[in-house]
Amino acid sequence: MSKDALIFYSEFDDPAAWKKTLTAELPDLDFHTDPGAVDPAAVHYALAWKPPKGFFARFPNLKLVTNLGAGVDSLVGRDDLPDVPISRLSDTGMVSLMSSYVLFSVIRYARDIYIFERAQRRGEWKYVHPRALSDIKVGVLGLGELGAPAAQALARTGFDVRGWSRSLKDIPGVRCSNGMEALDAFLRSTEILVILLPLTPETRGLIDARRLSLLPEGAKLINASRGAVVDESALIAALQTGHIAEATLDVFTVEPLPKGHVFWGMENVLITPHLASITVPEAAAREVAESIRRVRSGLAPLHQVDPRRGY
């Protein structure tokens, strides 16, 4: 008979690696991947990425659902979510992957690398006088577990960084503002926009035609959060007129980005296939185990999500 059991579900993540790392942390944890092979009453924890509808209903004694990733939009929007604490993954490995993606993408624009990539394809020696990084205004939308360290990394690199979130933050080297009333001014003063907002009812389509038009002529946009935070048709139009000169897109409303999509043919768009940051079990298992230990002792898990807020 199973005792304190965890059910794992993911079509993308490696259950063997998770079992190995998680049971190394919690040797008494009964780790299962087959819902049919475990006493449903013994399942207290679910570690899952996009499980099928009704998945949670068969486990009446769940105490914790952990989303097998940082973005919880596909989880909190469900109508079959049990009324138990929901947590998400976050670990230093994910943070450094995201910060490196953001740094790379911003530097590619700030140091004119995209211009040299194209000049090289034409066999052209094209000198562009570099700008001082301290003159380049970078704005980070979303200052959460991934956004705040990315903004800090940009500031440490020497950029003029501003950040925007729901509640006001205090991040060394980053000019912070918050709330909808501050968003227009934030966008007007941002040359390179980095989007690290979760997808929620409030942020869906937030970066629409009007807000894109507030960015200075020739601005660059980097979206590493969720495609639907940006109105993609408005972005395409802005990229076609050149108002938005360049975009780096890791995420899209429809993924994989369909063959023949207009983004594929745009020279001023760099496409990466949703991998700005990924979860490595070795790094994340410690956090998941700690959440389970906390729930066992009657405490809240780490990285708890508020399903009503959406993130």
Ligand code: NDP
């Ligand atoms: P967090 O939930 O830790 O932080 C979200 C941030 O957005 C917070 O600063 C929050 O403000 C702010 N925010 C949320 N809603 C609003 C709003 N309506 N107005 C203003 N600010 C708002 O998220 P993470 O930093 O961990 O991750 C961000 C997103 O990145 C994830 O939700 C996920 O979608 C995406 N992601 C993408 C990956 C990829 O590979 N491309 C990998 C991992 C994540 P406040 O702090 O005040 O609450």
